Amino acid sequence: AQTVTQSQPEMSVQEAETVTLSCTYDTSESNYYLFWYKQPPSRQMILVIRQEAYKQQNATENRFSVNFQKAAKSFSLKISDSQLGDTAMYFCAFIKGPYDTDKLIFGTGTRLQVFP
Amino acid sequence: DSGVTQTPKHLITATGQRVTLRCSPRSGDLSVYWYQQSLDQGLQFLIQYYNGEERAKGNILERFSAQQFPDLHSELNLSSLELGDSALYFCASSEGAGQPQHFGDGTRLSIL
Numbered sequence: 001a002q003t004v005t006q007s008q009p010e011m012s013v014q015e016a017e018t019v020t021l022s023c024t025y026d027t028s029e030s031n032y033y034l035f036w037y038k039q040p041p042s043r044q045m046i047l048v049i050r051q052e053a054y055k056q057q058n059a060t061e062n063r064f065s066v067n068f069q070k071a072a073k074s075f076s077l078k079i080s081d082s083q084l085g086d087t088a089m090y091f092c093a094f095i096k097g098p099y100d101t102d103k104l105i106f107g108t109g110t111r112l113q114v115f116p
Numbered sequence: 117d118s119g120v121t122q123t124p125k126h127l128i129t130a131t132g133q134r135v136t137l138r139c140s141p142r143s144g145d146l147s148v149y150w151y152q153q154s155l156d157q158g159l160q161f162l163i164q165y166y167n168g169e170e171r172a173k174g175n176i177l178e179r180f181s182a183q184q185f186p187d188l189h190s191e192l193n194l195s196s197l198e199l200g201d202s203a204l205y206f207c208a209s210s211e212g213a214g215q216p217q218h219f220g221d222g223t224r225l226s227i228l
Binding site for chain 1: 118147149151158159161164172174204206208210213214215216217218219221222224
């Protein structure tokens with residue numbers, strides 16, 4: 001069974017600094033997709049970034065980038081120039097592949113607090 | 117705005133009752149997913165529909181059922197409600213396999 005592990009329950013960072021959130025996953029599949037979702041205090045689930053496992057290039061979306069290490073089954077999220085609005089719960093998630101049900105399997109989340 | 121609409125935003129009801137949660141997916145999305153977020157279980161996949169047909173089931177209780185209608189909106193029916201069913205229920209939709217899932221704002225269900 002696929003599992004997603006986020007080992008940092010809480011993290012904090014000062015505004016304008018950089019922070020990295022960790023995620024590891026376990027799968028025997030070679031083709032899959034990885035995501036980071038953000039859940040602010042409003043409880044909405046907002047897609048931050050997506051990575052396709054067959055692409056070696058790390059995905060980037062503005063201040064958000066990932067470090068995807070396929071062999072190590074690691075998928076960390078780097079937030080540069082942190083802003084107060086980045087305060088949220090961050091969930092790492094996995095989809096097994098395009099030819100099966102593409103349900104999201106979520107980690108337990110990392111609560112990020114950005115301080116002024 | 118994700119384009120996924122969920123109603124109602126809040127529901128308060130009593131044990132033993134039945135409720136229906138509604139979801140309208142983003143225009144053009146054929147897949148609809150239901151997830152439950154609770155304090156003790158985290159985010160759990162319940163069920164997926166694709167173009168009106170059930171595609172996959174997750175940790176969905178027998179007391180729960182869902183369907184997707186010809187206009188692609190979906191309903192999640194929860195019956196014989198128990199205190200432990202109190203949670204935030206999300207609907208998400210996507211264009212297809214492996215594509216990003218876009219979430220609605222959720223329905224917060226409180227069982228008294």
